[in-house]
Amino acid sequence: MKLQGKSAVITGAASGMGKAMALLFAKEGASVVVADLNQTAVDAVVQEIAEAGGQARGVAANVTKEEDVASMIDVAVRQFGKLDILVNNAGIMDAMTSAESVTDDLWNRVFDVNVTGPMRAIRKALPLMKAQGSGVIINTASVGGLYGSRAGLAYTASKHAVVGMTKNVGFQYGKLGIRCNAIAPGAVATNIGLGGAQPDPFGLEQAMAGMGLQRSEPGNPGDIASVALFLASDDAKFVNGTVVTADGGWTAY
Secondary structure (H helix, E strand, O other): OOOOOOEEEEEEOOHHHHHHHHHHHHHOOOOEEEOOOHHHHHHHHHHHHOOOOEEEEEEOOOOOHHHHHHHHHHHHHHHHHOOOEEEEOOOOOOOOOOOOOOOOHHHHHHHHHHHHHHHHHHHHHHHHHHHOOOEEEEEEEOOOHHOOOOOOOHHHHHHHHHHHHHHHHHHHHHHOOEEEEEEEEEOOOOOOOOOOOOOOOEEEEEEOOOOHOOOOEEHHHHHHHHHHHHHOOOOOOOOOOOOEOHHHHHHHH
């Protein structure tokens, strides 16, 4: 098993890509802290892991609250004795809202979840990883963080920020035995939605302009979980400070 004896915290782990990561990491031997907003959904994932013979603890955590971020990492250390892997997967969309229509509230909400939450988790995890001389951080970015119009302004800017944060942490802490990488998924069948009941018509039209170039069906959460497993494992020991695109070749055109 690729993660035998490892301890992992995964945010947004009650559904979609985060759930797939939690299940796969546990199957590969990791003890997993399942962190997400909804306690009931968290408990269901923990139960599924336990029934499959894995080890997990659940934490209801809102990544926009620093005390919740600290709590989920404290649980890993208290229950499993250490923190080896941090996956910042929780994220929200922005209803494809264009630059002329974005509000301060939407901008701040997207950045709080997509950027500030991961920053706080990384800030909390780094001293622990430094003390043990090793650690892996994985951030869920997006092809929206590599290109200009895969979503609205706030989401696009937030995922570009995640990419920059990944490269900064990867380079600066690599010499201390800590790797930090990101995954940039393309279209994946999850429940994240567009982030609003009424998408911005102009922004949606612009963001969808290149969808016809996609030559494969949307991926599934397990496709992204497999990439996360690679990055979390020693198979990726020489992979640091970079972004792995997993989009079925969509952006290769």
